[in-house]
Amino acid sequence: MSHIQGHDRDETLLLPPRLDDYVHAEAPVRFIDAYVDGLDFVALGFTHAETKATGRAPYHPADLLKLYLYGYLNRVRSSRRLELECSRNLELIWLLRSLRPDFKTIANFRKDNRSLFKNVLREFNLLCRKLELFGAELVAIDGSKFKALNSKHRHHSARELKKIIARIDERIEAYLKELDCADGEAQGPVFTNPGDDARRGGGDGGGGTLREKIEQLRTSREEQNRRLEQLQRSGQNEVSLTDADARKMRQSTQGGYLIGYNVQIAVDGKHHLIAAEEVVQSSSDRGQLGDMAVAAKEAMQVPTLSVVADKGYHAANQLEACEQAAVETYVPAQGNTSGRSGKDGRPIYSKERFRYDAVKNLYHCPGGAELKCCKRSLSRGGREEIHHYANREACGNCALRGACTSGKHRVITRLANEAVVERAAQRYAAKPENGAQRKQIVEHVFGTLKGWGYGAFLMKGLEQVRGEIALAALAYNLRRVLNVLSMSELLKAVGRPSAAVA
Ligand code: SF4
Numbered sequence: 174m175s176h177i178q179g180h181d182r183d184e185t186l187l188l189p190p191r192l193d194d195y196v197h198a199e200a201p202v203r204f205i206d207a208y209v210d211g212l213d214f215v216a217l218g219f220t221h222a223e224t225k226a227t228g229r230a231p232y233h234p235a236d237l238l239k240l241y242l243y244g245y246l247n248r249v250r251s252s253r254r255l256e257l258e259c260s261r262n263l264e265l266i267w268l269l270r271s272l273r274p275d276f277k278t279i280a281n282f283r284k285d286n287r288s289l290f291k292n293v294l295r296e297f298n299l300l301c302r303k304l305e306l307f308g309a310e311l312v313a314i315d316g317s318k319f320k321a322l323n324s325k326h327r328h329h330s331a332r333e334l335k336k337i338i339a340r341i342d343e344r345i346e347a348y349l350k351e352l353d354c355a356d357g358e359a360q361g362p363v364f365t366n367p368g369d370d371a372r373r374g375g376g377d378g379g380g381g382t383l384r385e386k387i388e389q390l391r392t393s394r395e396e397q398n399r400r401l402e403q404l405q406r407s408g409q410n411e412v413s414l415t416d417a418d419a420r421k422m423r424q425s426t427q428g429g430y431l432i433g434y435n436v437q438i439a440v441d442g443k444h445h446l447i448a449a450e451e452v453v454q455s456s457s458d459r460g461q462l463g464d465m466a467v468a469a470k471e472a473m474q475v476p477t478l479s480v481v482a483d484k485g486y487h488a489a490n491q492l493e494a495c496e497q498a499a500v501e502t503y504v505p506a507q508g509n510t511s512g513r514s515g516k517d518g519r520p521i522y523s524k525e526r527f528r529y530d531a532v533k534n535l536y537h538c539p540g541g542a543e544l545k546c547c548k549r550s551l552s553r554g555g556r557e558e559i560h561h562y563a564n565r566e567a568c569g570n571c572a573l574r575g576a577c578t579s580g581k582h583r584v585i586t587r588l589a590n591e592a593v594v595e596r597a598a599q600r601y602a603a604k605p606e607n608g609a610q611r612k613q614i615v616e617h618v619f620g621t622l623k624g625w626g627y628g629a630f631l632m633k634g635l636e637q638v639r640g641e642i643a644l645a646a647l648a649y650n651l652r653r654v655l656n657v658l659s660m661s662e663l664l665k666a667v668g669r670p671s672a673a674v675a
Pocket of ligand 1: 568577
């Protein structure tokens, strides 16, 4: 038996007469074409949506958006790769009707319209809402760190810059000493071996080479000093030299941190569609819940919404903002202490063992004493008011003191608006199924995006990476919708007859 054989390359073939015949009736590219054709590019504000009377004819933004959507759906993001695909990928040749924009045109389209991809995602989500693909009942919010186009070596804190400058100073000092020695030797006894003179730098006591090195170090020192001054003027405490907007992000892998951005998403529980996305520079998720929940609620156009998030989102002011926006939150309590002494790390009573009495505004401790509010302070950053509760006298005579505190008396702290945190934690505890669902709803979305290779940005700057994430989220939602509905249902939804009918 022989192997399956291909056609002879010199044989004349009767190829399908229409380009359309090369594209499968169920190919996702057909929906991309139909969906993008239905968008109002003038209203969305895309560049070159309207042409001028004079000058060179531009590409229509619809064609370039189709190209990007197809690329992101098929894990091709680079403008050079997209240019290449335009000339060899039959689906793209069909989609763009044989147009072949060069990589610069493709890259400029993404750069110039970066802020508008978010609006296209919103439009697409409205279509999903119309098709009842959003459950709009439970949304899970989470964040993940994505790498910026900036290596760890091109990122410095003010402290690191000071260390670099100190190291340069030490090296300059060492070279100056060497230079002094070399000059001294040059003025001293005559060398008996001419080779010694050559090794020291060609007859000037080695000064030529050393002086060059010192000069290079001084230039480098000036540059580092300039960076440090800029950093101090800006009020920041870190500088990224390639992507100035990127920040140091803490994470458990990759050596404990990466230089990048914190990507936030709100994912609907029904079909795991991304309802809202954002990119922030803060490494912490604490301040993100309110904005993300409100954005998800607006995207789905519902009067109320339930939101579940992990305990990193338990900031009282954010939970308060959610309550005011009619968003019911399910966030586990973090507690004030982990049940360990801050001094020696030995176990002590956790805060959960102290019962708060809202009527009397005091805590009942495990020893039966009442801890009253004795001090007020502000949190770091001054955003939240903290109340301190203690009873020095009771602790002084308490038999449980060894198990309760490593100090002279126990202090329990409470935010002025901690009741809102407790309400969210009580709801979370009352419905543990929401907590279990959170992981299933949101975590695999990040897994998919990173699996597609989108865990590292291609562009520099906050606005640019926001555009990238909007495109990635759009491609993700597109893929989900293509998995849920048939092509004929989708084409019908955007008012285009299916390929089989056409
Ligand atoms: S040490 Fe103070 S706070 Fe702790 S149980 Fe005793 S009285 Fe209560």
